[in-house]
Amino acid sequence: MSKEHATLTIEDKIYKLPIVRGTEGDKAIDIRKLRTETGYITLDSGYMNTGSCRSDITFLDGEKGILNYRGYPIEDLAEKCSFVEVAYLILIGELPTREQLNDFRALLSRFALIHEDLIHFFDHFPPQASPMSILSTMVNTLNNFYPEMSGDSDEDLMIISARLLSKIRTLAAFSYKKSVGHPLVYPRYDLSYCGNFLNMMFDKPVRPYVVHPEVVATLNKLLILHADHEQNCSTSTVRLVGSAGVNLYTSISAGISALWGPLHGGANSAVIEMLEGIRADNNDFEKYIQKAKDPNDRFRLSGFGHRVYKTFDPRATIIKRACTKTLEALQVEDPLLEIAMKLEDIVRHDDYFISRDLYPNVDFYSGIIYRAMGIPTDMFTVMFAMGRLPGWIAHWSEMMQDTDDRRIGRPRQVYEGPVQRDFVPLHERS
Numbered sequence: 001m002s003k004e005h006a007t008l009t010i011e012d013k014i015y016k017l018p019i020v021r022g023t024e025g026d027k028a029i030d031i032r033k034l035r036t037e038t039g040y041i042t043l044d045s046g047y048m049n050t051g052s053c054r055s056d057i058t059f060l061d062g063e064k065g066i067l068n069y070r071g072y073p074i075e076d077l078a079e080k081c082s083f084v085e086v087a088y089l090i091l092i093g094e095l096p097t098r099e100q101l102n103d104f105r106a107l108l109s110r111f112a113l114i115h116e117d118l119i120h121f122f123d124h125f126p127p128q129a130s131p132m133s134i135l136s137t138m139v140n141t142l143n144n145f146y147p148e149m150s151g152d153s154d155e156d157l158m159i160i161s162a163r164l165l166s167k168i169r170t171l172a173a174f175s176y177k178k179s180v181g182h183p184l185v186y187p188r189y190d191l192s193y194c195g196n197f198l199n200m201m202f203d204k205p206v207r208p209y210v211v212h213p214e215v216v217a218t219l220n221k222l223l224i225l226h227a228d229h230e231q232n233c234s235t236s237t238v239r240l241v242g243s244a245g246v247n248l249y250t251s252i253s254a255g256i257s258a259l260w261g262p263l264h265g266g267a268n269s270a271v272i273e274m275l276e277g278i279r280a281d282n283n284d285f286e287k288y289i290q291k292a293k294d295p296n297d298r299f300r301l302s303g304f305g306h307r308v309y310k311t312f313d314p315r316a317t318i319i320k321r322a323c324t325k326t327l328e329a330l331q332v333e334d335p336l337l338e339i340a341m342k343l344e345d346i347v348r349h350d351d352y353f354i355s356r357d358l359y360p361n362v363d364f365y366s367g368i369i370y371r372a373m374g375i376p377t378d379m380f381t382v383m384f385a386m387g388r389l390p391g392w393i394a395h396w397s398e399m400m401q402d403t404d405d406r407r408i409g410r411p412r413q414v415y416e417g418p419v420q421r422d423f424v425p426l427h428e429r430s
Contacts, residue, residue: 005019055231268366304358316360
């Protein structure tokens with residue numbers, strides 16, 4: 001702990017508050033004793049200026065467009081690693097050796113199947129049930145089938161992480177198959193993590209699915225780019241729920257529910273909807289640009305800007321390259337890609353958007369890639385959840401192992417309701 005202090009003056013009294021500095025230059029004022037020493041709390045709607053924890057997992061600098069997992073730049077990991085390698089890195093803290101990677105892959109294969117009794121659960125969801133609702137429910141249910149895993153030891157964490165990472169892709173693929181009324185496709189042990197998922201999604205008895213290497217490579221990139229993103233809404237939810245002492249499965253289920261929200265995980269679906277709207281309106285870009293500039297119009301350009309990044313989103317550049325490459329490899333011509341590229345070009349050269357730091361984010365091109373793969377729009381957020389799972393697990397584990405700072409999440413509030421008043425019996429109320 002640093003010996004530096006900030007000073008705070010309240011009612012002519014000076015208080016010293018410790019300053020905490022991170023390894024990448026992050027600066028924080030430690031206010032954990034503020035209320036007990038001063039009687040005051042801080043008010044920070046959305047917790048945009050509040051650090052809820054200290055973490056070793058992800059570094060994000062929104063001003064410079066930097067995103068690192070465990071110290072490694074996202075650009076290197078997305079181009080040179082598989083999703084399984086990055087998942088291991090996020091969970092364990094180091095990139096795996098070849099032997100460690102093979103052992104981890106063997107665990108993923110070992111846990112690929114789900115209990116047959118779990119399959120019957122799918123039959124009781126309505127035909128139009130949201131895949132995210134199904135996924136959240138099924139992940140929470142896993143605790144009833146595998147209650148012995150606590151995650152208290154490194155061995156437990158490796159087992160429970162492999163189990164969740166493996167089974168979530170099976171649950172996701174099965175939920176899709178059930179929604180379209182197709183027979184389930186069981187995992188294959190000869191396929192990679194992403195190849196296995198794609199085969200379970202799209203293989204049919206009458207038309208066997210051919211796993212395309214370019215599609216597998218792109219899906220690896222997409223999952224890597226979503227693997228963690230510091231203290232976002234769903235990750236904070238996993239930590240907050242986990243702080244009550246509940247099991248990992250329930251904490252992850254809560255994170256999936258948070259990600260389900262359109263303001264968090266539904267952004268790439270909104271991009272597709274926007275691009276379809278522009279296409280249906282004869283590609284009238286000027287109309288939509290003016291609508292976006294009009295403060296009285298509720299329309300907003302989806303896929304531009306970010307709550308954290310004040311410059312370009314480093315993930316967006318990677319996804320744009322992958323999008324073009326994937327569509328070319330699959331020989332898919334999607335008119336939405338041309339609309340997206342034209343819209344991006346307009347926004348990048350317009351002073352209105354430049355002055356507001358509205359650059360394409362990770363969601364702008366990802367939906368187009370998923371469309372080319374054949375993944376329907378209502379599965380986009382499920383794909384996000386699959387990618388984000390390593391980060392959720394790592395944050396839950398980090399919190400559980402933090403013996404110094406671990407405490408149940410319990411935000412305060414500034415009460416603005418009626419002052420205390422006398423109770424009036426029912427017969428006297430007029």
